[in-house]
Amino acid sequence: MTRDEIDARLREFESLCRARGLPLTVQRRAILTAVLERGDHPTADQVHAVVKKGIPGLSRTTVYRVLETLVGMGLIRQLHHPGASARYDGKIQRHHHLICTHCHAVIDVENSALDELNLSLTKKHGFEIHDYSVHFMGICAKCRQKSTKRQRD
């Protein structure tokens, strides 16, 4: 994510705060910036570790609370898959994920062919669909190398 995109998102965040009368704290701005700056999908704890460098007193609690707030504002997304703790994703436009079932890495996939699935087909359930994403489960390149070396049983 470029500096400009991050700045744009920060401004969006500021106006959202003002619109809702929410205080614009250092912590909130730093935590949002941290998530946006990372191309990967950090856990709350990873965010905490990064932001703590700039704000030494920062507590884990605050990170959890701010991340929740940001998710509520629609500025970031929360992900969760088996065997790992929750992760946060600053990319909010439609995209998809490769999920390594070995190391739990999450890799973004952008593919316009996957972005136009026919949603009407699922309407019969009375479900109101806000968004969707495709999860690809498998083994990432790194783990593949390791396992061929080791000759997994």
Place this chain on the structure above:
Amino acid sequence: MTRDEIDARLREFESLCRARGLPLTVQRRAILTAVLERGDHPTADQVHAVVKKGIPGLSRTTVYRVLETLVGMGLIRQLHHPGASARYDGKIQRHHHLICTHCHAVIDVENSALDELNLSLTKKHGFEIHDYSVHFMGICAKCRQKSTKRQRD
């Protein structure tokens, strides 16, 4: 899932156990049966509650361990979405999920149009894809009714 299908899966389970020299315990059979019998996606705790009726001494620990074993054998799947605990899915053929962001319900979607996504498009990542599924996020019918009544703010 019909009785016959469940029986077939149980037999598959038995031969897998024999092939690997794993003991075929009452608990394992009961836990697998319980997951297969439910059309929904029970949590470990829900499985425990159900199976405990037949095996009063059953411990939660065993449920967790057996579910993990069954996932490892490829007989069931584990799911995990934000805000909820892990859930288990006896349906292993390709299918998709509607996930209610309000009540965390998970509803199966079977739709052949979604079952033939072009996987080659993601190969550039060096990722070995074993399977995929589409996650639709939104609000289920029940929660929609509730929120219109309540006029959510």
Place this chain on the structure above:
DNA sequence: CTCCGTGCAAAAGGTTTGCACTGGT
């Protein structure tokens, strides 16, 4: 000045682990 946000500590789940015992093969 008034609230909401923050930090700390403690609680609350959900899940995993160590150990002795039981049960399947």
Place this chain on the structure above:
DNA sequence: ACCAGTGCAAACCTTTTGCACGGAG
């Protein structure tokens, strides 16, 4: 008989909550 599975209790890790203080609007 042997080895893996089970049950219990305690540990663990992530996430949430209660409360007093401090900073943003």
